[in-house]
Amino acid sequence: MKLPKETTRLYFQPITTKHRSFLDVLFKRSMLPLVNQNHSIEQCMNHIRNQYITFKVGLWAVHQKTDHKAVGVAGLLLNKINHNTVIELGYAIHPDYQGDGYATEAARSCCSFGFYVHHFPKIYARTHPDNKRSISVLQNLDFQCRQEIRGAEPSLLFESTSIM
Template sequence: MQPPATEQLTLREFRAEDAKDLLTVFTDDYARRFYPEMTTEAAATEWIDRNLKRYAEHGFGLWAVIEKSTGRLIGDCGPTWQDIGGPTILEIGYHIAPDRRGRGFALEAARACLATAFASTSEPEIGSIVAPENASSMSVARRLHRERRSYVNSRGLDRFLFFTRR
């Protein structure tokens, strides 16, 4: 179910040797506000291992986002099953390295993943979960999806679910 390459990006399955590069996606204070656990290579390895299991179990997960012009791993993007306060939804998640944000890479990758997820599954809606204080992710989700609703997650935190119906 891996999405095709886009104009600027290639999306591929993670490899064990991607851990150091993946860690650079979460090196700034902004990213660590939302992913405080991503501070060690061991945490990045665990992140990759979870996605390797997802590929085996579901045929998809977060994929490594590679910038074509540099060949560099600049983030991740892809569908994963997420709990939204009871039911689960196929969610398109995305994370881009600090020095590559604001260039449209997250939206480009997320659009490719959304199209691939709809083409490869029978899910009636696919979404993106965003913390209300995550302005960068909110900006991408607003352009990616058509609708939005609020919910409280299993940890009692307010979240927005931006979503697109088939």
Template sequence: MDNFILSTKRLVLRKMNKVDAERLLEIFSDPEAMRYYPTIKNEQQTIEWIDWTLDNYTKHGVGLWIVEDKVTGEFLGQCGIVPQEVDGVIEMEIGYLFVRRVWGKGYATEAALACKNYGFNQLKLNKMVSLIDKNNIPSIKVAERIGMHVEKIIHKWGKGVCVYAISN
């Protein structure tokens, strides 16, 4: 279980690898799931995403992790901790993105809460953020459910992005 990171009541979070490309494409090729991202992703861009994630594991010891159903092993999405630049400072972000067929079941909140606890308890981080498009109400609700509050609005990725933050 070298790839295992953490688990919750319903979920397992594990390290991403190249064979996850097809699963991730279920999210990345869905225009609705990718509404708040610059564009949908093709197979090559998905491989680049995985490479970026693997690089984060090496450089930072964290990254986005694959989220699966604890009982069935079904792919649900990705959630994890990634470095993001905010106003010239690297902050550790709780990021999450799930397949549309499982939206509304609380998986994002459950996984994000587990990542928050992992970041504070295992990694001893003092602060974590989530960068969320100001119009992405479902993601904002997840951030709020795990105790985050808007710290500021920045311009990133060509648009207004809310910086949700929580301190330990």
């Protein structure tokens, strides 16, 4: 399986059962991106693995090169937005590692993977309107806000056709 390129500080691995306890922390804090919170963690992990097999994309565990610790997840998943199937970027950095630029670094590598390896014409991302850090990550990557989605879970929809 192809993975996003390593960055200066990070590398990617497919999510496996060895990441379960780490994913549990993100899942319980509702931080696991692009995952239905009404499902169990096992169902979420199966969904992620099925995306790898079927579409050759998915969420990957993000590890530090220095100590090999998992610091978060990042990746691309097929998802439905406004009744359209799209490629959506998702990322989450464990609270212990936030504020060090890992989200931007991992998201940039995932987007490059999507544009240059898979040749996706567009990549979308959603975030809560109050999530200033995530909005900043997307703006740093040259994503453009296209619409506000209202409802039970409001979000801002971002789109990119290239990566900075």
